[in-house]
Amino acid sequence: xxxxxxxxxxxxxxxxxxxxxxxxxxxxxxxxxxxxxxxxxxxxxxxxxxxxxxxxxxxxxxxxxxxxxxxxxxxxxxxxxxxxxxxxxxxxxxxxxxxxxxxxxxxxxxxxxxxxxxxxxxxxxxxxxxxxxxxxxxxxxxxxxxxxxxxxxxxxxxxxxxxxxxxxxxxxxxxxxxxxxxxxxxxxxxxxxxxxxxxxxxxxxxxxxxxxxxxxxxxxxxxxxxxxxxxxxxxxxxxxxxxxxxxxxxxxxxxxxxxxxxxxxxxxxxxxxx
Numbered sequence: 001x002x003x004x005x006x007x008x009x010x011x012x013x014x015x016x017x018x019x020x021x022x023x024x025x026x027x028x029x030x031x032x033x034x035x036x037x038x039x040x041x042x043x044x045x046x047x048x049x050x051x052x053x054x055x056x057x058x059x060x061x062x063x064x065x066x067x068x069x070x071x072x073x074x075x076x077x078x079x080x081x082x083x084x085x086x087x088x089x090x091x092x093x094x095x096x097x098x099x100x101x102x103x104x105x106x107x108x109x110x111x112x113x114x115x116x117x118x119x120x121x122x123x124x125x126x127x128x129x130x131x132x133x134x135x136x137x138x139x140x141x142x143x144x145x146x147x148x149x150x151x152x153x154x155x156x157x158x159x160x161x162x163x164x165x166x167x168x169x170x171x172x173x174x175x176x177x178x179x180x181x182x183x184x185x186x187x188x189x190x191x192x193x194x195x196x197x198x199x200x201x202x203x204x205x206x207x208x209x210x211x212x213x214x215x216x217x218x219x220x221x222x223x224x225x226x227x228x229x230x231x232x233x234x235x236x237x238x239x240x241x242x243x244x245x246x247x248x249x250x251x252x253x254x255x256x257x258x259x260x261x262x263x264x265x266x267x268x269x270x271x272x273x274x
Contacts, residue, residue, distance in 0.1 A: 050202075
């Protein structure tokens with residue numbers, strides 16, 4: 001009787017253990033619908049062809065999707081908040097645009113395109129302020145930053161030598177001070193890190209879109225923002241062929257001039273350039 005009792009108890013223990021293991025296995029293997037939904041959203045965001053961590057990844061996604069460069073005319077954007085537009089005078093002429101300082105957090109533009117394609121973004125601007133620091137903005141397309149590089153878009157200032165090079169006691173020339181020479185500039189948006197030689201281009205589907213610039217540092221005057229066909233770098237052979245056709249190729253005569261000639265130093269994009 002004692003042996004049978006022990007066998008019954010042992011069998012019961014094995015049965016209970018089997019049930020516990022089965023329940024644990026079911027718990028481990030079960031899929032939580034909420035967790036699965038979060039995973040799916042993360043996967044969708046990761047595979048979104050119009051946004052990426054890095055611009056290089058974005059270009060790869062564009063290629064995988066078969067997106068092509070826009071090849072039409074320039075498309076002007078309009079300012080969403082017309083109250084931001086005013087008239088400002090520069091060098092004796094009056095211009096309509098946005099006088100933008102740190103009191104305005106962001107400026108949004110509306111643009112409509114008719115073609116699914118890749119577009120450059122361009123801005124016509126005038127640098128303001130006297131600090132000499134680089135003008136910086138963050139770019140959002142339809143309210144979203146397309147990549148890390150879009151978080152730091154720089155707009156250059158222009159400089160010139162304040163005077164001809166001076167000489168020290170030893171007779172050596174001393175680099176002159178630089179002074180800012182502000183002017184209007186029409187520029188495409190580039191990677192501020194200098195990794196890419198061509199402007200940043202972004203995908204826009206046919207229809208209406210918003211382009212937002214957020215204030216990061218330094219004031220500026222914006223005359224216009226537009227989207228355009230991406231700029232490309234032509235090959236040397238094609239440029240040489242064009243120059244030959246236009247008669248711009250030299251006849252072999254060597255031309256010499258003084259590279260430090262003060263009269264030839266017109267402007268530069270950094271005050272530290274010699």
